[in-house]
Amino acid sequence: MATRTPAPQARDKLAFLLSFVPYLMDIERVSVADAAAHFGVPAEQIRQSVRLIAVSGVPGETTSYQHEDLFDIDWTAFEEHDEIALTHQVAIDDSPRFSAREAAALIAGLQYLSALPGQNDRAVLDSLLLKLSRGASGVPSEVLVGRAVVDSSLDEIRAALTDGRRIEFVYLNSRGEREVRSVDPLRIESVDEDWYVRGWDHARRGVRTFRLDRLSELRTTDIPITKTPADVALPETLFEGSDEDLAVLIEVEADSVPLIAEYIAPDTQPVPHGSRVRVELRLAHYHGLKRLVASLPGVVQVLEPDEARDAVAEWSRQALERYGEASSVS
């Protein structure tokens, strides 16, 4: 099954057709543009699907796909006004059930979110979980994410974000510097168990990402935010590279590349080297690098530049000193 290539695309198109037909049945008449907006797909995909549906149907009593065995649409409206109206329908009456796996993916996502402010109404959640289970064609698979362990500051940040108020807090960066930051909160983000707030940093005049477990003395001000998410394009990736980033060449087990994927320099690919691979990382400074490498002992080895190797080695040497262990390598 791993070698079949054409299927996923056709399968996705089939899933779309089976969802699109009941939508058209319910709505009776809709413009291509509105349908495209509703499903979040290009208008041309809507038109292609309509053309396919309009010539599809069942073999029927004659087993020869007679006119009454096929879907039909208001062709004039479609061709002249870019509007869709089904005038004849066959075989399908309702929306399809979720597959067991689809239901499981949503259930696990809901469980993860259930600890969030504004998402933690237990009765609402339980009713939704039940609907997903009942609406699935099989028993949803046993996949779950433990409820997120949410930092106590999240409630206040969420409230400030909703009210559009600037926040202030003391932030400890990975260099070990502590300073007061003044930020318009734009989005709360998470990666597994780590939570972040992304916002417009007034002193830096730019968007910055802050780990919630590194901020303290949070305070919501009365000052309205001056930047909204619409003003600044928030990228999908959590960390943005900058031209000042340092390039570091590392060697890593091929299986472990996903562990450092977010630091891999754009447009570069891991290059096999024996049983391991070499790849270039981009990081803002060696303080972040040494923490990353030290937390993956034996997995990641820094090759170049020497300053980066030295920073990592020095970090371990200092640690061993703390344990009263003389470092055997000097």
Place this chain on the structure above:
Amino acid sequence: MAERSASPRIAVEERLFSLVLALLATEQGLTKTEVLSTVQGYRQKFVVGGDNTSLERQFERDKDDIRELGIPLETIEAPESSGNNQLLRYLIPKGAYDLPADITFSSAEIAMLSLAATVWRQGSMSGESQRAILKLRSLGIESTEPVIGYAPRVRTRENAFDPLRTALDRHQVVTFVYVKPGGSAPRLRTVHPLALVQYRGRWHLSAYDEGVEDRRTFLLSRIVGVVKVKNRTFEAPTETGLAERALDELDALWQANVARVRVTPGSDAEARLGKRGTRVDAGTDANADAGGSTIELHYTDVDLLADELAGYGPEAEAVSPERLRAGVIARHRRTLEAHAPTEGGRHGN
């Protein structure tokens, strides 16, 4: 072959769509021959009285694809024809296909489910939650404003995740090589996957291990190489709530394990570990005056905690248990050795 090339090419999705429609419309089911000779996309290639082997294989693959979408494509055997698979009939029962009419969603619920779907950005979980959202949209309900201000994400970056999830659904026995930290040799495990759970950022597999004849929990990050699917299945467990139980067990383990860590005042380790753990009261902390405060941390796995503490370098010192302390020291030694100054050699570049 001539008649095949002469027939117009039917797109795969048109053939699949036509097959679903035909199987939904039939009440008593269609035999394979009826499908191949009458359904759009097959009938153009069907040779009456000839060899249709490749078309039959096509039909088998199409059935798999349709079932992958969760569509209940069923096979029924006519009572008088047991064993003769030419007389098997295929159909999609409407009752099992249609979303029950009493299941409806409010605009607010659609918004919540849409947010839940965005949690997955990679692998099979992402594709499937997007398809679930597509089916929700077929209900024609407009979502309220999207839940603003959240961009949550759960990663499934371990290579073992998707194959294990598929095996879990299909009740397939799998084997993989599992490394236990601490020097023991990697071992091949043969298991029945029962649940996949992410606990405190780590994916775990709960499975019945044939070698020890008992249930075990595995960390996906310690599975080496490829998960191989055996050519046999296991009996589907009758109990439900296996994922809940796995999470509860991990939580009990987490509660039971306590480590003590001394952290440097004002450091990243103090800020972050201090938020997660409990500061030990100065009166009971024998090392309170040694220039640092002590934090108690719960954990599920001593080696994962050792990796994490190693990242803090000199800012954190594992005090107890002894295995944690020794583990962190060993990690620092390993990192130091791997980053000893090079002697002019440029690593073979």
